Amino acid sequence: MIREALPDDVPVILAMIGELAAYERVPEAARATEPQLKEALFGPQPAAFALIAEDAGEPVGFALWFRNFSTWTGTHGVYLEDLYVRPEARGGGHGKALLAALAQICVARGYERFEWSVLDWNEPTIGFYRSIGAEPMDEWTVFRLTGDALHSLAGSAPANGA
Template identity: 60%
Template sequence: MTSIRPAEPGDVPAILALVKELAAFEREPHAVVADTAMLHHALFEERSAEAVIAEAEGRPIGFALFFHNFSTWTGKKGLYLEDLYVTPEARGGGVGTALLRHLAAIAVERDCGRFEWSVLDWNQPAIDFYRKMGAAGMDEWRVQRVSGQALRDLAGT
């Protein structure tokens, strides 16, 4: 039986391992620079993000990491899902559905105006799953990112 619970400080190594599995799945295994200290700081000290763990028989089989954003149009905070990952052996068993439903319940409980996330355009199984769950694609929007040296250049530092 699968259960979902808030992440605890002792879960950080498992969360990092799942993040690395996700990065490998997304074809960027070397892109993860986060370490356990960074994740611990973000989740349990700074509290800039939150995570939930999906477990079966006491072992992690998935996670979701999320944070609040804000919509000027709705005048409310939103819940933004940064990462959702289910281990390959647990896929197809309803874990992803349970994680999304759990986060939707958090969004409703916290009076969020929106629950949003991004998906890679080549990940058709995920896109199909999200459509089945009621998500609408925002295909007219394009994510923009500035990082690394470009971020420092933009900041003038």
């Protein structure tokens, strides 16, 4: 069963984020707190949304996503930030069900794109994504600014913030 996350799900979502970070070999990178996640998902202006996969009433996976926007199509889309299914529940169709639920959100709302990133070394997941018809964007490279580089660039902005 796939359902929308509720505020009471924040602790289990946070735990699964930690499990995902460990799987991706960067457990120290998962620094979000329960209050941050609760505000992001359920505050007055939610920045993100989450779905929960359940098996026998127990959360076994989640998908955390937010809206993006394409200037080329003039429509919103879904960007999947995290998809995770606990190891003991893998192979049960939960990942595909979470992706299908997000695809349904896209179609119902007229969004034309559903996008996400995957680590190059994660061959089992890449194979899974290909099996559902997803295609890699081989000509694109993800860039990221964090830490000192982010602060340095922010400090170079004109005083008016433009």
